[in-house]
Amino acid sequence: xxxxxxxxxxxxxxxxxxxxxxxxxxxxxxxxxxxxxxxxxxxxxxxxxxxxxxxxxxxxxxxxxxxxxxxxxxxxxxxxxxxxxxxxxxxxxxxxxxxxxxxxxxxxxxxxxxxxxxxxxxxxxxxxxxxxxxxxxxxxxxxxxxxxxxxxxxxxxxxxxxxxxxxxxxxxxxxxxxxxxxxxxxxxxxxxxxxxxxxxxxxxxxx
Numbered sequence: 297x298x299x300x301x302x303x304x305x306x307x308x309x310x311x312x313x314x315x316x317x318x319x320x321x322x323x324x325x326x327x328x329x330x331x332x333x334x335x336x337x338x339x340x341x342x343x344x345x346x347x348x349x350x351x352x353x354x355x356x357x358x359x360x361x362x363x364x365x366x367x368x369x370x371x372x373x374x375x376x377x378x379x380x381x382x383x384x385x386x387x388x389x390x391x392x393x394x395x396x397x398x399x400x401x402x403x404x405x406x407x408x409x410x411x412x413x414x415x416x417x418x419x420x421x422x423x424x425x426x427x428x429x430x431x432x433x434x435x436x437x438x439x440x441x442x443x444x445x446x447x448x449x450x451x452x453x454x455x456x457x458x459x460x461x462x463x464x465x466x467x468x469x470x471x472x473x474x475x476x477x478x479x480x481x482x483x484x485x486x487x488x489x490x491x492x493x494x495x496x497x498x499x500x501x502x503x
């Protein structure tokens with residue numbers, strides 16, 4: 297479904313705005329492709345380390361399970377904000393965006409005690425076993441950095457639309473925001489499943 301500008305924006309100015317939005321989406325996609333390779337190599341590195349500890353049971357704190365649920369709900373509410381904007385329901389679109397921001401910050405906050413608990417549980421492990429958990433911390437930390445970027449992005453969008461309607465003309469901005477946040481939610485789910493189920497793999501030269 298393409299985002300059609302309202303009638304008063306279908307002239308030259310509207311065409312420029314639409315072109316700028318498309319360019320922004322293209323740049324965002326290129327950025328996401330780049331960080332996908334980064335996450336891919338980090339996950340690969342984790343699985344190589346995981347291979348050295350095939351019987352190590354990785355127990356994730358309940359905080360991380362709760363945060364997983366929260367990020368999935370936030371992804372749904374953010375998508376509903378875009379749908380409502382396209383339906384020209386500005387009041388509810390802005391409300392859904394605000395709820396998504398609150399859930400996003402809650403997701404980040406829930407991960408803090410989760411990581412603290414993980415560190416406390418494994419701080420006396422051997423140096424070798426600690427490598428596994430350091431890789432976990434690195435993966436979660438890199439993801440958290442992008443989450444913070446997403447929260448700043450969402451907060452800036454809500455601030456930009458303070459006092460005005462979030463309507464169909466703003467749908468392209470919300471669409472780009474949805475792409476980025478959905479991406480982070482999918483990456484987190486991949487990390488979470490990898491931590492729960494990943495048993496390790498052989499390095500490339502042994503495949």
